[in-house]
Amino acid sequence: MKKEIYLDHASTTYTDPRVLGAMLPYFSEKYGNPQSRHSKGKEALIAIDNAREKIAEILNCRPSEIIFTSGGTESNNLAIFGTARANQKKGKKIITSKIEHSSVIAPFKKLEKEKFKITYLDVDNEGFIDPRKLKKSIKHDTKLVSIMYANNEIGTIQKISKIGKICREKGIIFHTDACQAAGLNLNTQKLKVDLMSLNAGKIYGPKGIGILYKKREIKIEPIIYGGGQEMELRSGTHNVPAIVGIAKALEIAREEREKENNRLKELRNYLIEGILKIKDTHLNGPKANRLPNNINIYFEDIDADLLVLSLDEAGIYCSTASACKAQTTESSHVLSAIGLSENQAQSSIRFSLGKKTTQKDIDYTLKTLTQLIKKMRKY
Amino acid sequence: MKKEIYLDHASTTYTDPRVLGAMLPYFSEKYGNPQSRHSKGKEALIAIDNAREKIAEILNCRPSEIIFTSGGTESNNLAIFGTARANQKKGKKIITSKIEHSSVIAPFKKLEKEKFKITYLDVDNEGFIDPRKLKKSIKHDTKLVSIMYANNEIGTIQKISKIGKICREKGIIFHTDACQAAGLNLNTQKLKVDLMSLNAGKIYGPKGIGILYKKREIKIEPIIYGGGQEMELRSGTHNVPAIVGIAKALEIAREEREKENNRLKELRNYLIEGILKIKDTHLNGPKANRLPNNINIYFEDIDADLLVLSLDEAGIYCSTASACKAQTTESSHVLSAIGLSENQAQSSIRFSLGKKTTQKDIDYTLKTLTQLIKKMRKY
Numbered sequence: 150m151k152k153e154i155y156l157d158h159a160s161t162t163y164t165d166p167r168v169l170g171a172m173l174p175y176f177s178e179k180y181g182n183p184q185s186r187h188s189k190g191k192e193a194l195i196a197i198d199n200a201r202e203k204i205a206e207i208l209n210c211r212p213s214e215i216i217f218t219s220g221g222t223e224s225n226n227l228a229i230f231g232t233a234r235a236n237q238k239k240g241k242k243i244i245t246s247k248i249e250h251s252s253v254i255a256p257f258k259k260l261e262k263e264k265f266k267i268t269y270l271d272v273d274n275e276g277f278i279d280p281r282k283l284k285k286s287i288k289h290d291t292k293l294v295s296i297m298y299a300n301n302e303i304g305t306i307q308k309i310s311k312i313g314k315i316c317r318e319k320g321i322i323f324h325t326d327a328c329q330a331a332g333l334n335l336n337t338q339k340l341k342v343d344l345m346s347l348n349a350g351k352i353y354g355p356k357g358i359g360i361l362y363k364k365r366e367i368k369i370e371p372i373i374y375g376g377g378q379e380m381e382l383r384s385g386t387h388n389v390p391a392i393v394g395i396a397k398a399l400e401i402a403r404e405e406r407e408k409e410n411n412r413l414k415e416l417r418n419y420l421i422e423g424i425l426k427i428k429d430t431h432l433n434g435p436k437a438n439r440l441p442n443n444i445n446i447y448f449e450d451i452d453a454d455l456l457v458l459s460l461d462e463a464g465i466y467c468s469t470a471s472a473c474k475a476q477t478t479e480s481s482h483v484l485s486a487i488g489l490s491e492n493q494a495q496s497s498i499r500f501s502l503g504k505k506t507t508q509k510d511i512d513y514t515l516k517t518l519t520q521l522i523k524k525m526r527k528y
Numbered sequence: 529m530k531k532e533i534y535l536d537h538a539s540t541t542y543t544d545p546r547v548l549g550a551m552l553p554y555f556s557e558k559y560g561n562p563q564s565r566h567s568k569g570k571e572a573l574i575a576i577d578n579a580r581e582k583i584a585e586i587l588n589c590r591p592s593e594i595i596f597t598s599g600g601t602e603s604n605n606l607a608i609f610g611t612a613r614a615n616q617k618k619g620k621k622i623i624t625s626k627i628e629h630s631s632v633i634a635p636f637k638k639l640e641k642e643k644f645k646i647t648y649l650d651v652d653n654e655g656f657i658d659p660r661k662l663k664k665s666i667k668h669d670t671k672l673v674s675i676m677y678a679n680n681e682i683g684t685i686q687k688i689s690k691i692g693k694i695c696r697e698k699g700i701i702f703h704t705d706a707c708q709a710a711g712l713n714l715n716t717q718k719l720k721v722d723l724m725s726l727n728a729g730k731i732y733g734p735k736g737i738g739i740l741y742k743k744r745e746i747k748i749e750p751i752i753y754g755g756g757q758e759m760e761l762r763s764g765t766h767n768v769p770a771i772v773g774i775a776k777a778l779e780i781a782r783e784e785r786e787k788e789n790n791r792l793k794e795l796r797n798y799l800i801e802g803i804l805k806i807k808d809t810h811l812n813g814p815k816a817n818r819l820p821n822n823i824n825i826y827f828e829d830i831d832a833d834l835l836v837l838s839l840d841e842a843g844i845y846c847s848t849a850s851a852c853k854a855q856t857t858e859s860s861h862v863l864s865a866i867g868l869s870e871n872q873a874q875s876s877i878r879f880s881l882g883k884k885t886t887q888k889d890i891d892y893t894l895k896t897l898t899q900l901i902k903k904m905r906k907y
Contacts, residue, residue, distance in 0.1 A: 153568070155568060157560075157561075157564055157566065157568070157569075160560075160561045160563070160564050160569075161559065161560065161561040161564075161765060162559065163555070163556045163557070163559040164555040164556050164559065165556075166556060169555050169556060176542070176543040176548050176734065177542045177543050177544075177545060177548060178542070180540065180541065180542040180543065181536075181539075181540065181845075182536075182539045182540040184539075185536055185539050185540075185845070185847055186833075186836060186837070186840075186847065186848070187536065187836065187839075187840040187845040187846070187847070188840055188845065189532070189534060189536070189845045190536075190539075190845075219598030219599075219602070219736065219764065219767075220598075220764045220765060220767075221764070221765075222752060222754040222755070222763050222764035222765070223598070223752055223764060225754070226751075226752045226753060226754070250754070251754045251755045251756070251763070252753070252754030252755065252763060252764070255753035255754050255755075255756075255763065256753050256754075258753075259753055348765075350765050355555065355767075355769070356765055356766070356767045356768060356769065356770070357598065357736045357737065357767030357770050358736065372605075372751055372752065373601060373602055373605045373751065374605060374631070374634035374635045374637075374638055375601040375604070375605070375629070375630045375631030375634050375635075376601070376630045376631065376634075377630070377634075384601050384630070384631060384634065385598065385599045385600070385601035385602060385631070386540060386599060386600075386601070386727075386729050386735055387735070388598075388599075388734075388735045388736030389735060390734070390735065391735070391736050454565075457565060457566065458565070460566075461565075461566040461567055466560075466564070466566040466567065466568045466569075467566070468564055468565065468566070469565070
């Protein structure tokens with residue numbers, strides 16, 4: 150059998166068997182529509198109520214502040230379009246950063262066509278925004294700030310509670326995209342966020358399900374209309390198995406977080422140190438305050454696409470940039486924002502470790518990579 | 529064990545074990561992101577490509593004309609908002625009917641706030657629209673017609689290809705909500721539709737996945753923006769297991785359609801005849817051109833909510849109205865459109881049969897129902 154070392158967990162993860170186990174009864178046995186009034190419907194309603202309560206406990210919020218969506222992209226779209234359009238009479242200025250995920254940037258590009266004014270904050274060479282600069286950028290008609298919790302490409306973890314504090318003081322709505330951050334602290338009160346996006350497909354849960362935490366006081370406009378599910382904010386028949394699944398995935402993430410993060414950090418540091426022993430290689434992104442599973446490396450004089458394909462042949466799966474944009478030929482806007490040239494960005498690859506990643510996997514990866522780079526540079 | 533006779537298949541269905549079986553490998557084994565360039569990603573990409581091709585063959589269209597969404601509600605929203613907004617410079621008039629699903633009506637109510645002018649066509653007392661009236665309603669600045677294929681409450685099957693022909697002649701975009709019609713002919717060329725919504729959760733497939741068929745020439749605007757998946761029309765990581773699932777569900781639906789429809793029609797007619805033997809009961813909706821599994825009955829002097837609950841106690845699960853609106857206390861807009869008073873509507877219930885429904889189930893339902901109505905009318 151072909152070796153398979155999956156180092157692309159930031160792109161998507163397998164579904165944890167415990168999560169799938171929790172979901173399975175809801176496909177063919179407890180298959181009711183939670184909106185139905187009969188027992189079969191109530192059985193499903195109880196399942197999604199329980200999931201909502203469990204998630205609310207993890208996020209330290211009210212169950213009614215959890216909106217189920219079809220994934221991280223929809224959660225980000227709902228947060229951004231929803232807030233911007235519902236509050237536009239009070240102001241059309243919005244602040245975000247230059248390193249957001251495409252599912253945040255693309256809605257902002259669309260809002261610019263609707264006459265919203267978006268400020269894209271610079272980041273430093275490790276990907277951090279400067280909270281003081283953020284504070285200065287806030288005008289009287291700024292209504293929304295959206296800054297991601299942890300970056301999907303270079304792993305930079307922003308000081309979310311500090312940003313939250315500034316926004317609270319200024320009376321501005323604060324959204325964070327936490328799709329890469331489920332392994333971090335998700336306490337919405339401590340983080341001082343008003344809106345927070347999460348999804349399951351990157352945290353060993355099923356694809357096709359996401360959450361938007363929305364603080365009760367915040368008004369948003371739906372993007373999908375119909376039967377009025379999710380407090381009139383997201384219509385459509387509830388995806389019961391997936392809702393059960395995301396709750397279970399978040400529960401497991403919380404339980405295993407500390408131990409798993411420590412394990413991953415050790416493996417990550419070991420891999421980074423090993424790679425940097427190869428001549429003319431550089432770490433992209435921060436040394437501290439970095440996602441425990443993220444590694445992003447610039448290899449001088451190496452075509453990253455070719456390297457990814459060569460690693461693939463050796464059974465090592467990693468990526469050049471965000472998988473969410475992998476079909477485009479543009480180089481990474483994140484790497485560009487931290488100061489890399491287009492050439493440097495196109496010589497950079499990302500490894501993202503996961504639960505099943507072992508020391509042995511990392512050793513094999515290091516060995517293979519060292520040989521490959523040598524060979525590729527020779528030609 | 530409590531008797532369980534599920535007669536609410538129009539609300540949602542269980543997932544067919546063959547569908548679930550097809551989906552399972554894509555949770556924890558073939559879990560890649562189709563956007564990833566490595567083998568694990570390609571494995572997933574092949575799966576969704578195969579699903580798309582299979583569906584295209586069933587709908588008699590090009591694979592690139594299939595857009596995967598999170599369900600029927602999103603497909604309807606994307607079709608309606610997408611077409612209306614992308615073509616608004618050419619005209620803001622739209623025609624629909626008074627008996628559409630809430631996921632069609634609610635987007636139109638929203639569009640009215642955006643200065644679109646919506647014509648809601650009357651239906652006759654069986655729920656049919658009059659194609660001649662439709663033709664007359666078309667103005668020079670009418671851009672879109674949206675008429676559902678089969679009604680979820682009373683089962684009326686519209687003459688879709690006739691409506692399609694009128695729209696083609698007039699050069700108007702034609703959308704149909706086919707979420708209840710997967711058991712019928714889905715040949716988009718014969719139906720002459722430009723846009724058609726389908727979902728899996730009502731046809732023994734998984735919840736949380738839908739399709740929008742979009743004829744190549746039709747321009748629409750996305751409602752969810754991000755990484756540019758689905759030909760830039762629906763961003764968000766592909767829900768691979770569910771995509772595999774909807775293809776399998778549609779394949780099974782096509783294979784078993786003829787035999788199963790005949791079986792259901794017999795059971796349906798038997799149940800209708802039996803119920804109509806109870807004094808002062810009336811069939812809502814058509815006798816011919818009715819969904820093979822749909823029964824909707826007005827019981828004089830009966831509180832439908834109470835009847836549904838009493839049937840539930842006897843292990844029979846049915847509904848008062850669309851489950852998608854079951855949480856509201858409004859009476860059905862569909863029953864009102866075919867001429868029932870509010871009181872009559874609130875004395876009406878729907879049974880929708882399914883693959884596992886047996887003659888024995890129907891006999892038990894008839895017996896229970898006859899006794900219950902007698903008892904309820906006595907008090």
